[in-house]
Amino acid sequence: MTDLMNQSQHIQKVLENFNSDQIASNRLHLKASIDVVKVLAFQGLAFRGRDESSDSINRENFLKILDLVVSYNEYVAEVIEKAPKNAFYKSPKIQKEILHVFSNKVKKAIREEIGDAKFCLIVDEARDESMKDQMTIIIRFVDKDGFVREPFFGVVHVPDTTTLTLKDKIYSILSHHSLDIQDIRRQGYDSANTMRGEWNGLKALVSNDCSHTYYIHCFVHRLQLALVAVSKEVILVQSFFNRLSSIVNVVGASCKRIEQLKKDYVDQIAYFVEIRKLETGRGLNQISTLQWAGDACWGSHLRSISSLVNIFSPTCEILLKIIKEGNITSQ
Template sequence: MNLLREILMSLLRKILKQNFKRVVSNFTSKQIANNRLRLKASIDVVRHLALQAIAFRGRDESFTSTNWGNFLRTLDLVVGYNNNIVEIMTKAPKNATYTSPQIQKEILHVISTKVKKAIREEIGDTNFCILVDETRDESMKEQMAVVLRYVDIDGFVRERFYGIVHVVGTTAVTLKKEIYYLFSNYCLDIQNIRGQGYDGASNMRGEWNGLQALILNDCPYAYYIHCFAHRLQLALVGASKAVVPFNRFFTKLILVINNIRASCKRIEQLEIARASNIAYLIDIEELETGKGLN
């Protein structure tokens, strides 16, 4: 209910910015209830799609389109099970349907803010570590992912994804500025940082001008650790290249995978051969069967 109220107030402030009091005073209790119901339906769909990491928008969301995209289609499916809600949705004013792309972004922004506030409350005033990496997305924009690692009040180590920040560049100064700005919005004290985890790129681990060095100058206890997963990857790649049989094996494996993936017929033949092999292993009791996760 608090989330619904916060989103509703955020939207109303934008829609009715100048005449808020005058317009709201003319609303009947039925109109208010209908608006809340329409907004709640949109919130539920947004939460579902966000949780399942499903794209919201469709290529063509016009009235004549056969596929409006996941958000509009899911909303249509959800409200279609109740005739009363269908009537409320179809009779909604054009400026109060709560289905536009801008409204979807507003709802996502409010949900994201509440999640970050919950993480901030869980951290409290204790120490924490930061894990940062940057990459390019499908729209060719540089994005920086920030993860916080800390110990909660029950003594359990938690790793929480804190957000993705668009950065104009990958220089250490730019990344530091965006990290500090993100933390300042939620009153996270830089002096509480006790660890930094990045990859081995020069802009991240540089001893003098890297991100870890810039943060270490402000917080002398924020020690840098090269990401263990990245170090393991580099070690495995280096080891496989040094051992000739391994190097040949992976080289041939890449050729086999590329050869099979290039043909639908070869993929189907591989699946048939795998199914036959599994049936054979079951028949000779080399493979156990049963019910469960697998």
């Protein structure tokens, strides 16, 4: 193996040939990328877009922000411009590596906070935009100052959502961070059979390994389902939400209608501001559209009603226009 290696390209030889200026330039180049990654990660923004070629008019967030940083600092611009072609500080691979380092540092800090304390697991799974199943893990514990903490511990891709797969992934993560499953004192999941099944659910499998662990159906989810079930027993309430859902679906089915709705809403706000019936200020009068109500989404019914109240007149205008111009029976 040693004989096959090109000694002149050995990593140690390459490092020894760097002078202090080159080292400083490389560190500055990398620091610029790290700072941009940090901003995007903390703001929860997407890093990349569909077209990141040099002639693209919209190279998306990472490269755009990096270009902005470069435009205000000639030294950084010079360092990045003169960087060798094999310096991939801006590549997606490097972005992921930087994010991975941040993730590990956050998890390490959370692990140190947990210490020897007992903890609870809050787990849910959902499908992301790429149609892959992801499992989110939150750890609930009491810190050394007596405060209840619920830090987000990570998102894990799962090839399927069978109970054994979910259990193995959870145990793997806990083991990787030296968290003993015998210290689990509570499980918090939704009401899906995969999660809370009495015999083969995740709840049952974890309880078999740790008899001290008890299961609690997510309080928010349980309350939401109870409220939805009760409201459906009241005919007027059920009729109202059925009609609300119909309105949201009809208006939201067309991009053209949504754009018209937003335009009418802007005109409405301008009118109310002009006659001084609406306060102005930072964060007020944000342009929005109608919201869907989901049975399993806490607060979604209130948001749906509030959205209709806020843009009631523009919504009526859209519906009247559909009635006048509609060419099918349903319209």
